[in-house]
Amino acid sequence: MLALNSVTKAFGGAHPHVVLRAISLTIQPGEYVAIMGESGVGKSTLLNLIAGLDRPDGGRVVFDGQELGALNDDQATRLRRRAMGFVFQAFHVLPHLSVVQNVALPLLLNGAGRREAQAGAHAMLAEVGLAGRDESLPRELSGGEMQRVAIARALVHKPKLLLADEPTGNLDADTALQVLRLLRERVKASPAAAAGLLVTHSALAATTADRILLLTAEGLTPYHPAAATPIPQAEA
Numbered sequence: 151m152l153a154l155n156s157v158t159k160a161f162g163g164a165h166p167h168v169v170l171r172a173i174s175l176t177i178q179p180g181e182y183v184a185i186m187g188e189s190g191v192g193k194s195t196l197l198n199l200i201a202g203l204d205r206p207d208g209g210r211v212v213f214d215g216q217e218l219g220a221l222n223d224d225q226a227t228r229l230r231r232r233a234m235g236f237v238f239q240a241f242h243v244l245p246h247l248s249v250v251q252n253v254a255l256p257l258l259l260n261g262a263g264r265r266e267a268q269a270g271a272h273a274m275l276a277e278v279g280l281a282g283r284d285e286s287l288p289r290e291l292s293g294g295e296m297q298r299v300a301i302a303r304a305l306v307h308k309p310k311l312l313l314a315d316e317p318t319g320n321l322d323a324d325t326a327l328q329v330l331r332l333l334r335e336r337v338k339a340s341p342a343a344a345a346g347l348l349v350t351h352s353a354l355a356a357t358t359a360d361r362i363l364l365l366t367a368e369g370l371t372p373y374h375p376a377a378a379t380p381i382p383q384a385e386a
């Protein structure tokens with residue numbers, strides 16, 4: 151599904167600041183993986199490389215059988231649009247569009263007709279517990295509801311990889327827990343064995359993943375948060 155092979159990334163010209171050093175990572179279809187790490191260690195840089203938004207200085211990123219470094223910008227954009235979904239801390243929901251219009255966008259961008267996109271968005275909203283809120287505007291929603299919209303939008307086109315960057319950073323603890331459960335549940339319920347990658351500071355959030363990796367200046371290593379209590383899974 152996703153393989154990073156000895157990926158290196160540095161910023162700056164004459165005195166480059168090496169952010170990622172020989173990072174290797176494999177995510178299998180259906181897996182849900184969390185990456186933790188201190189602020190500034192390079193988590194967003196890593197996500198940008200995986201999303202094909204930036205290129206590594208060394209090593210390879212292979213997603214869905216394609217080496218991202220071999221794609222031009224248009225090809226990378228098309229691949230990202232078709233096969234990836236994104237959830238961010240700041241929701242990134244378009245304020246002037248209704249909830250259903252927001253969620254229909256990825257389907258429209260991937261070539262669906264208006265009616266098909268509306269129907270797909272409507273069904274996806276029901277899956278994230280927002281049936282009946284289709285015509286609401288984002289400003290009428292709570293933070294947790296807004297993130298549900300973002301999750302619906304990230305998954306409506308059935309991407310192969312969901313990338314979530316600190317998705318609960320703006321939510322209170324109870325709402326965060328509900329959103330984390332929903333994220334895991336929807337990734338696991340997705341067809342085509344979609345995989346998920348969750349980037350977070352929170353050990354508690356990370357325990358919703360199948361496995362946790364810690365990013366440090368030395369690289370990526372398996373992490374076992376001994377002090378954290380595993381989050382109980384939602385009832386089936």
Ligand SMILES: Nc1ncnc2c1ncn2[C@@H]1O[C@H](COP(=O)(O)OP(=O)(O)OP(=O)(O)O)[C@@H](O)[C@H]1O
Nearest residue numbers: 161162167169187188189190191192193194195196
């Ligand atoms: N475009 C850029 N140009 C120069 N330096 C950059 C660029 N992008 C990131 N960096 C630097 O790379 C390092 C890692 O940044 P990054 O945003 O990936 O960290 P992070 O782990 O996601 O941090 P946070 O948890 O605070 O979001 C930082 O020192 C940052 O200043």
